[in-house]
Amino acid sequence: LDRDVNRILIRALKKRKVKLHLGDPPEAAVHTESGVKLTLQSGKQIETEMALVTVGRSPVSRGIGFNQLGLDLKNGYVQVNQHCQTNVSGIYAIGDVTGKKELAHFASHQGIVAVEHGLGQQEAAVDEDAVPIAIFTSPEIASVGLTAQQCEERSIGYLEGSFPFRALGKSHAIGEIDGFVKVIAKKKDERIIGIHIIGPDASTLIAACSVVVTKGVTLTEMSKTIQAHPTVAEALWEAVEDVRGLSIHKLDLGL
Structure with missing residues (x-):
């Protein structure tokens, strides 16, 4: 995100009395009678009713035949070009498995590009920018x-x-x-x-x-x-x- 966007969001959250612990990630979490106790990297402890873990996603692409097909994988993600083509002729990949932008509307657009390119529209391509x-x-x-x-x-x-x-x-x-x-x-x-x-x-x-x-x-x-x-x-x-x-x-x- 734009640096100034981050700054405005932080200011807005603080105005709403949201406490931010930037640069001090949690290292441990344990259940308590009243909820959850977090221990941050700095050693500070926070007790709260609930903790929401939002650490991103990892691909579940191993052990399902991708290697047998000879697909190029990087950290579990299927590598594709701007046409959504993999390194194996005739095989396209779209969506989160490509490790690009994990957004529903982007995956939908990739799908359209893959179909169009597969049907011969050579100019069909994804502009990730x-x-x-x-x-x-x-x-x-x-x-x-x-x-x-x-x-x-x-x-x-x-x-x-x-x-x-x-x-x-x-x-x-x-x-x-x-x-x-x-x-x-x-x-x-x-x-x-x-x-x-x-x-x-x-x-x-x-x-x-x-x-x-x-x-x-x-x-x-x-x-x-x-x-x-x-x-x-x-x-x-x-x-x-x-x-x-x-x-x-x-x-x-x-x-």
Whole structure:
């Protein structure tokens, strides 16, 4: 996730009196009469009614014939290319077993690509840099495309801009003013390659953002669109304008 998205989420959780123990993972858990007692890496102990373990998933792919087929496995995951082809001709793989993005909508898209490619549509391919995600926290989080950190890791020159929801009338009307929309664009051609949102209706807003990133819409092209008022979607347009140094309302508010 975008670094600033993490920062806003942490702030929102603390406002709700959620205690965070970042960088101090639990090393032991025992049942007690009242619930569970956790021992953290630092030695600190926490007693609570319930503990939810969310440590990710591991593939269950061994012992079911994959090796006999000669499939290329890495840490139990079936390796595929952008067409969802494995290293064995005629065999495709999709979904969590590929170890890509463990999301239902991504698996569904992979399935469509695999079928289309298998039926001869050679251009059918998965763009892993254009997969939207939504996290249903409060405030909501949604993201599609590259973050600034990923651009730096790939040595991609980029431009970025953002716009806070608290500058919008709609956000004040619904009482949800935390968060922002951030836009990342390639410095070379100003194509939008990442949009990151934390705030009201983020999971809905990301649908339009997915189109923008997938089609490689430029900042100038996006700036020529009109967003309805009053809506939270105005933050997307304003963030684009902020990348260009032309966000009128952000300047007016001194944000």
